[in-house]
Amino acid sequence: MFDVSKEDITEGSLSRALAVLAAPLVAQQVVVALGAVVDIFWLGRVNEAAVAAVGLVVPVYALISLPVMASYTGAQILTAQSVGADEHGRATRLPVHGAVLGAVLAFVLAALVTVVAPDIVGLLGADDDVFGYAVTYLSTYMFAYVPIAISDGLEGGFVGWGDSGTAFALNAVNIVVNAVLDPFLIFGWGPFPEWSVFGAAVASIVGVTVSAVLAVAVAASGRRQFAVSRSDLRVRSSLFREILAVGGPVGLQNAGRQAARLGMVAVISIAGSTAALAAYNVGAQLATIAFVPASGLANAATTVVGQNLGADRPDRARRATWLSVGVAVVALLGVGALQLAYPARIAETFAPALDGAGLRLTVEYLEILALGYWALGAIYTLESGFNGASRTSVSMYATLVQYWGIRLPIAAFGVFVFNYTVLAAFWAVTLSNVAAAVGLAVYFWHSTDDGMLRRAASTAAAD
Numbered sequence: 360m361f362d363v364s365k366e367d368i369t370e371g372s373l374s375r376a377l378a379v380l381a382a383p384l385v386a387q388q389v390v391v392a393l394g395a396v397v398d399i400f401w402l403g404r405v406n407e408a409a410v411a412a413v414g415l416v417v418p419v420y421a422l423i424s425l426p427v428m429a430s431y432t433g434a435q436i437l438t439a440q441s442v443g444a445d446e447h448g449r450a451t452r453l454p455v456h457g458a459v460l461g462a463v464l465a466f467v468l469a470a471l472v473t474v475v476a477p478d479i480v481g482l483l484g485a486d487d488d489v490f491g492y493a494v495t496y497l498s499t500y501m502f503a504y505v506p507i508a509i510s511d512g513l514e515g516g517f518v519g520w521g522d523s524g525t526a527f528a529l530n531a532v533n534i535v536v537n538a539v540l541d542p543f544l545i546f547g548w549g550p551f552p553e554w555s556v557f558g559a560a561v562a563s564i565v566g567v568t569v570s571a572v573l574a575v576a577v578a579a580s581g582r583r584q585f586a587v588s589r590s591d592l593r594v595r596s597s598l599f600r601e602i603l604a605v606g607g608p609v610g611l612q613n614a615g616r617q618a619a620r621l622g623m624v625a626v627i628s629i630a631g632s633t634a635a636l637a638a639y640n641v642g643a644q645l646a647t648i649a650f651v652p653a654s655g656l657a658n659a660a661t662t663v664v665g666q667n668l669g670a671d672r673p674d675r676a677r678r679a680t681w682l683s684v685g686v687a688v689v690a691l692l693g694v695g696a697l698q699l700a701y702p703a704r705i706a707e708t709f710a711p712a713l714d715g716a717g718l719r720l721t722v723e724y725l726e727i728l729a730l731g732y733w734a735l736g737a738i739y740t741l742e743s744g745f746n747g748a749s750r751t752s753v754s755m756y757a758t759l760v761q762y763w764g765i766r767l768p769i770a771a772f773g774v775f776v777f778n779y780t781v782l783a784a785f786w787a788v789t790l791s792n793v794a795a796a797v798g799l800a801v802y803f804w805h806s807t808d809d810g811m812l813r814r815a816a817s818t819a820a821a822d
Contacts, residue, residue: 365442368521368663369670373679377659377686383527384518385655389648390527390534396709397538398559399644401545403710407717409556410710411633412492414640415483418624420500422617423472425610426464427504430457431511432661433606436746438519438585439662443669452591454516454578456598457606461508469501476501483621484628489636492556499560506564506571513574513585518662520585525577529570537566605749612755619762623770626784630774634713635781638720641710642728642785646735649694649728653687653736657743664747673812680744680803687736695732702726724785731789734796741799745806748815753806757799766791 368376402409434457441450472479476498485493510533514526540562547553554561578587627639660683667676698705702725706718713721738761742754766787773783 364521365445365666365670368666369443369672369675373663373675373682376663377656377679377683380518380521380523380662381656381659381683383523384658385652387523387527387530388651388655388658390531393534393538393648396644396648397534397541398563399641400709401541402556402559403712405545405555405712406488407633407637407712408488409492410640410712411636412485412489412556413496413559414636414643415485415489415493415624415628416480416497416500417640417643418617418620419472419479419483419497422614422621423465423468423501423504424507425614425617426468427461427508427511428613429606429610430461430464430508430602431515431606432609432746432751433457433602433604434512435515435519435658436605436661436665436749436751437601438516439665439747440669440749442520443666448591450520451516451585451587452595453598453602454513454519454585455587455591456595457515457602458509458512459594460599460602461512462505465504465508469504473498473501483625489633496556496560499557500563503560503564503567506568510567510571510574513578516578516585517583518658519665520583521662521666522584523659523662525583525585529574529577532573533566533570535566536569537562540565605751608751608755609746612751612758615755615759616762619767622767623784623788626767626770626774627781630781630784634715634717635720637710637713637717638724639785641706641713641721642724645698645705645709645725646728646732649698649732650691650735650739652690652694653739656683656687657739659683660740660743661747664744668748668812668816671816673816676744676747676812676816677807680740680747683740683743684737684800687740688733691732691734691736695729698725698729698732702729720781723782727782727785727789731792734789734792737796738792738799741796741803744803748812749818750806750811750815753802757795757802760798761791761795765794 398413399410402413434454438450438453441453477494480490480493480497510529514529517523517525541559542548543551544554544558544562577583578585580586624636624639627635660679663679664676667673667679702722705725706713706721710721742757745751745753769787769790770784773779773787774781
């Protein structure tokens with residue numbers, strides 16, 4: 360039902376192709392975002408320190424996802440271009456190499472972080488219960504990274520071929536397993552031990568491992584468009600280099616984003632309190648739900664842009680990008696209005712353990728975030744236009760300016776130089792999102808007028 364053929368993408372209705380391809384990806388992002396919120400939902404019933412601890416290390420383990428992000432995106436973009444150019448053998452081998460590359464790099468980084476987890480958490484300024492919880496969660500969650508790399512690498516293949524339904528199913532299985540296990544392992548329901556924060560991390564590991572096993576089984580079954588045979592398992596070093604060339608900037612983009620988020624966590628931890636850190640974590644996790652439509656649509660648009668460029672249709676690639684931008688902005692305006700109308704109810708629902716200063720700061724942060732949600736929609740979908748054309752370096756530089764040139768300076772100067780409250784850091788998030796959206800829109804307009812997509816189409820067709 361959600362398989363989209365090359366002909367649908369390169370010759371049919373763009374709105375229909377985007378809608379059919381994006382629907383499972385939006386649903387996928389919903390379940391992924393809910394997976395993050397599930398941990399907060401249950402840990403919010405343990406205590407405030409548990410919520411703050413997980414929020415403290417979220418940027419750390421997100422930073423370690425650099426190789427997974429690079430491998431997934433590089434494989435998806437090159438696969439989409441190869442499908443558009445009717446190079447089916449290459450389009451099958453690329454995701455396999457992406458999964459292998461991501462798994463090897465993830466293993467090395469995860470092993471390193473596990474050893475130095477106490478030092479990392481100490482540098483972030485955690486103490487008392489927050490320190491213990493954070494070290495436990497971070498060092499345990501690292502065991503999830505190899506199966507994450509395998510699952511995501513193969514998902515890039517399914518999406519690149521136009522099969523977003525399978526990608527959704529794999530993520531749904533992951534989140535369902537995690538959500539079911541969470542209360543049993545956190546609170547010790549039934550025969551299970553009461554593992555608290557450690558139980559939340561273990562539930563995540565089990566969920567993603569099941570997803571990885573299923574991804575391998577489906578790819579090897581031969582029943583989908585993306586079907587792996589033994590010949591596709593032969594290592595070709597040139598494909599690793601190609602994936603890194605395209606996906607590497609995305610990995611660096613993610614590294615810059617997460618490192619900046621670590622800086623934000625440090626600013627909030629030093630200037631604020633456990634209450635401020637808990638508020639920042641709740642806001643960050645709920646924001647992942649807010650931009651779900653844009654993230655899923657952007658993922659679909661990357662495939663649509665890539666396949667059209669592979670088929671030498673740059674004008675359709677351009678229209679697909681602007682169409683996805685318009686839809687994402689309108690959708691996020693609606694989500695922002697809803698959050699702005701009911702911030703207290705949302706905060707109390709997802710983190711009932713918060714009260715006093717923690718609840719007040721969470722409500723204020725949710726109101727500030729809601730004002731810039733439309734910009735998140737524009738950022739993600741505009742980046743898909745550049746990424747689908749293999750211009751991933753543009754997204755990387757835009758993110759570095761957004762986080763390091765705007766967000767962190769506003770937060771640090773506002774809090775430490777001008778002696779504003781921690782709200783200065785919260786406002787820095789929204790202001791940097793708006794600036795990045797406007798800048799990307801202007802640059803994409805200029806670049807397409809300058810022939811960027813025509814050049815990308817010629818290169819994709821020649822590979």
